[in-house]
Structure formats: C-alpha cells, structure tokens
Amino acid sequence: MIRLLVPLGLALALAGCDTTTVGDPLMKSGALGPSSLAGELIHSNAATPPSSKPGACWADAVTPAVFETDTEHDLLTPGQPATAGHPAVPAVYQTVTRQKIVQDRQQVWFRSPCPEVMTPEFIGTLQRALVARGYYHGPLTGTMDAPTRAALRRYQAAEGLDSEILSLGAARQLGLVTYDLGQPEATAGAEAPGDAPEPAPAPVPVPRKHPVEQDP
DSSP states (O other), rough: OOOOOOOGOOOEOOOOOSSOOOTTTGGTTTTOSSSSGGGGGGGGOSSSSSOOOOOOOOEEEEOOOEEEEEEEEEEEEEBBBTTTBBOOBOOEEEEEEEEEEEEEEEEEEEOOHHHHHHHHHHHHHHHHHHHTTSSSOOOOOSSOOHHHHHHHHHHHTTTTOOOOOOOOOOOOHHTTTTEEETEEETTTSSSOOSSOOOOOOOOOOOOOOOOOOOOO
C-alpha cells in the first residue's frame, strides 16, 4: 500500500495502544453530530495525546490568540469657556487604538485518519468532496499538496478547527470515513459494524415420501 509522506510540519502525533478512552472527544455526548468540529477538540498543552486506543491516531494544532480592538478618545487638554475678549477654546482629544486579548493562544488535540488511510485514492476522494463544496478548484492529483491543504484549512476553519491536517470529524462530515465508537475508523464504502447482512436461514429439510407396501 502506498503511504502518503506528510511534511514534518504536518506530522501526525500517533497515540499508543491501550484500552483507556478517558478524554477521547469522540466519546463526548453529541460529538458525532454534523454541526461543528469544535466539540471534538481537546485543549491541552501536553506533548502527548490526551488518550489512546487501538487503531486511533491523533494530531495537534495551535489556535492563534484572539484580539479585540478598542478605539478611545483620550483628553489631552480640556476646553476653556469664552471670557471677555477671549473666545472659547475647544478641548483637544487624541484617538488611541488599543488591543486586548480575548482568548489566549492554545494547543488543541483532535482525532485524525491514520497515515495508512491517506492513500492517493483517499486524497483524491477528499479533493472531490472539497470541489463539491466550493473549497477546492485545482486538479484531482491524489496528493496532499499546498492547494489541497489550503482548501482543507478553509473548510475546517469554517467548522471550528483552523488546521490543514484532516480531522476525523471533517473526514466523517465529508463522507470519507465511517466510525464506530468501539472500532477503528474505516474508509467509506466499507461495511460498518452491525451493518453486515444477516446470513440466509438454512433450508428446512423436506420429508421424502415412501411408497406404501400392500399385501399381495
């Protein structure tokens, strides 16, 4: 299987395998909803993923600080009223623009499809999904190149995750993967657990008729 070579700046942080699910964002109530990716983010400055489970891969991103700009008019000299022989002097103000931090810079962790899933066929499907939603306008190369990453960032930023690394939530929203809480992610088109057709019932044996013996 061909594996996608991800640039170092986009390297996925892979979790170890154990049975814990503490802190897994996909275990949160409502995390599987289609509305936003924000519910799947875990804010943590730790160097390792917040949890691990078999077949789970993680990535991290840094959300920039959010600033708010305020414009104020500071009084430099007060006004003077008119006096005999002297006109009134208006007050003098200075316009000052100040910025304050509304939200600090933060690191977030989120689930991401594992590297072995990121095949050229998978990335081509991702590009087609982004084309259909108006985020990508380039050729279907099957490679995670700069235009594809930029389009992916625009899509995910609108959903609450400013990152060019594909999140598992975005992959699910785009119809690229299916996910079951008890199983690793699978590519689209694979049968999800519980969706396999039931086996046909075994045929019921039909009793054979034997001729009735008659006296001579």
